[in-house]
Amino acid sequence: MDEARARDVLAAAGVLPAPARDARLLALGENAVFAAGDLVVKVGRDAELLDRARRELAIAVWLAEAGVPAVRAAESKALLVEGHPVTVWHRLPDPVRPAEPRDLAELLRVVHALPAPSFDLPPRELLGGVERWLRLAGEAIEPADAAYLRERRDGFAAAAAGLTPRLAPGPIHGDALPRNVHVGADGPVLVDLETFSADLREHDLVVMALSRDRYGVPAAAYESFVATYGWDVREWEGCWVLRGARETASCAWVAQHAPSNPKALVEFERRVASLRDGDETVRWYPF
Numbered sequence: 596m597d598e599a600r601a602r603d604v605l606a607a608a609g610v611l612p613a614p615a616r617d618a619r620l621l622a623l624g625e626n627a628v629f630a631a632g633d634l635v636v637k638v639g640r641d642a643e644l645l646d647r648a649r650r651e652l653a654i655a656v657w658l659a660e661a662g663v664p665a666v667r668a669a670e671s672k673a674l675l676v677e678g679h680p681v682t683v684w685h686r687l688p689d690p691v692r693p694a695e696p697r698d699l700a701e702l703l704r705v706v707h708a709l710p711a712p713s714f715d716l717p718p719r720e721l722l723g724g725v726e727r728w729l730r731l732a733g734e735a736i737e738p739a740d741a742a743y744l745r746e747r748r749d750g751f752a753a754a755a756a757g758l759t760p761r762l763a764p765g766p767i768h769g770d771a772l773p774r775n776v777h778v779g780a781d782g783p784v785l786v787d788l789e790t791f792s793a794d795l796r797e798h799d800l801v802v803m804a805l806s807r808d809r810y811g812v813p814a815a816a817y818e819s820f821v822a823t824y825g826w827d828v829r830e831w832e833g834c835w836v837l838r839g840a841r842e843t844a845s846c847a848w849v850a851q852h853a854p855s856n857p858k859a860l861v862e863f864e865r866r867v868a869s870l871r872d873g874d875e876t877v878r879w880y881p882f
Contacts, residue, residue, distance in 0.1 A: 601627030639680035694776035696820035698783035716793035732850035771799035800828035
């Protein structure tokens with residue numbers, strides 16, 4: 596789905612008071628995200644995402660009822676417009692500053708204290724997209740690298756199934772990064788609710804541990820995250836399993852962009868080499 600197609604769907608949905616051509620594109624990925632006035636509209640890539648869009652709306656209502664600071668839905672139902680799910684959200688005011696790891700930790704403490712909602716949350720299928728991403732990579736990557744990642748996926752999936760958690764399992768955000776926190780005048784707010792799951796709460800904490808080691812998050816920022824949350828997941832013997840699973844998924848995710856983006860191929864090869872070498876100090880980069 597390109598921007599032109601997403602705008603056509605946005606226009607057909609008729610959810611904005613102004614013409615769709617005037618809406619500002621905020622992001623284009625699995626969803627095209629548009630802003631217009633006080634609203635944000637998400638247009639999903641295809642009809643397969645309809646159930647996820649419906650669940651995200653239910654999650655938003657549940658978090659609102661629980662008093663959790665999170666983005667709020669402006670419409671209670673997801674539309675299916677020309678084969679694309681469409682959801683409408685209240686637009687957040689401009690941020691007062693960038694989100695920091697400690698802001699994320701503050702919100703995770705709140706989320707991790709929640710009981711399960713009245714509807715089912717899926718498990719966090721961290722490795723579920725690996726096959727699709729490798730298939731999309733096709734011949735742009737070496738077959739041996741694809742086979743290596745499949746082997747890693749299977750090994751870490753089996754190891755994760757046997758983990759004994761330190762924390763009680765329950766609701767998690769699922770993609771716990773500062774980029775999914777918006778800091779307004781009233782404090783930090785969670786956004787991008789579509790990865791909410793019911794699983795090991797350690798999933799949400801391993802993300803920042805990996806960010807410290809692979810993505811350049813300063814040690815002091817990570818320590819502020821730990822101090823705010825109240826526990827360092829690296830003390831848990833299962834940390835390396837969830838970390839390895841996430842590294843495998845992150846590497847395969849980059850692979851899907853390799854056919855059309857030379858920088859993605861370079862980054863993919865860097866990541867695979869660091870995994871093969873067992874070198875946890877190699878820095879990974881966006882592309």
